[in-house]
Amino acid sequence: MTLIVALAGALWLGILTSISPCPLATNIAAVSFIARRCERARNSLLSGLLYALGRTFAYVVIGTLAVLGVLNLPIVSQFLQEYSGKLLGPLLILVGMVLVDLIRFRVPGGSSLARLEEKAATWGHPGAFVLGAIFALAFCPVSAALFFGALIPAAIAQHSAVAMPSVYGLGTGLPVVVFAALFATGLRRAGAIANSLSTVERWARYATGIVFVLVGIYYILTHIFGMWQK
Numbered sequence: 623m624t625l626i627v628a629l630a631g632a633l634w635l636g637i638l639t640s641i642s643p644c645p646l647a648t649n650i651a652a653v654s655f656i657a658r659r660c661e662r663a664r665n666s667l668l669s670g671l672l673y674a675l676g677r678t679f680a681y682v683v684i685g686t687l688a689v690l691g692v693l694n695l696p697i698v699s700q701f702l703q704e705y706s707g708k709l710l711g712p713l714l715i716l717v718g719m720v721l722v723d724l725i726r727f728r729v730p731g732g733s734s735l736a737r738l739e740e741k742a743a744t745w746g747h748p749g750a751f752v753l754g755a756i757f758a759l760a761f762c763p764v765s766a767a768l769f770f771g772a773l774i775p776a777a778i779a780q781h782s783a784v785a786m787p788s789v790y791g792l793g794t795g796l797p798v799v800v801f802a803a804l805f806a807t808g809l810r811r812a813g814a815i816a817n818s819l820s821t822v823e824r825w826a827r828y829a830t831g832i833v834f835v836l837v838g839i840y841y842i843l844t845h846i847f848g849m850w851q852k
Contacts, residue, residue: 670802
């Protein structure tokens with residue numbers, strides 16, 4: 623997998639994360655709240671952009687630290703170099719099963735951020751940035767599976783500690799910017815687009831999950847059972 627393909631995959635994972643049910647709901651609620659508190663459309667759009675940058679910043683920091691942490695540990699790095707092919711197959715299948723709703727789990731810790739969210743909402747433009755970062759940290763099952771189960775292993779395999787997390791963060795911010803612009807011009811348009819995205823998200827998530835399962839099976843057959851290898 624070349625770096626260009628990996629970056630394109632990271633961008634798609636970011637977009638898919640942003641339009642997944644849980645992040646999509648928080649994005650719409652946050653941007654709607656920001657828009658209602660701003661008297662001018664320009665200020666509303668600026669707050670929306672800062673919110674998107676906050677989400678992007680949080681994902682970039684977490685992703686970069688995770689990738690660098692693994693790559694800088696010789697034992698872990700050597701283990702992954704030797705067994706990454708064998709581990710990647712089952713991991714992709716598990717992520718795919720989460721995406722198609724065959725596996726469901728809860729991600730703890732989201733409620734502990736509630737007070738900080740309420741304070742950040744009253745800080746104006748800087749608060750929009752902080753609010754975006756906070757909501758990014760409140761992982762739900764799908765976003766956690768995409769980020770920790772798909773992006774981070776791919777970034778480690780590509781030795782891409784900054785580029786892939788950055789592109790992923792950019793992907794999570796793109797739909798948010800669209801919503802910010804829509805809320806700046808009219809709430810009805812945003813609601814209609816949100817309903818359409820919910821339908822698109824389900825098909826995109828299921829298609830991505832099926833691809834992950836198929837690729838995972840291929841990795842298992844080639845790296846564990848040695849099929850198609852000379």
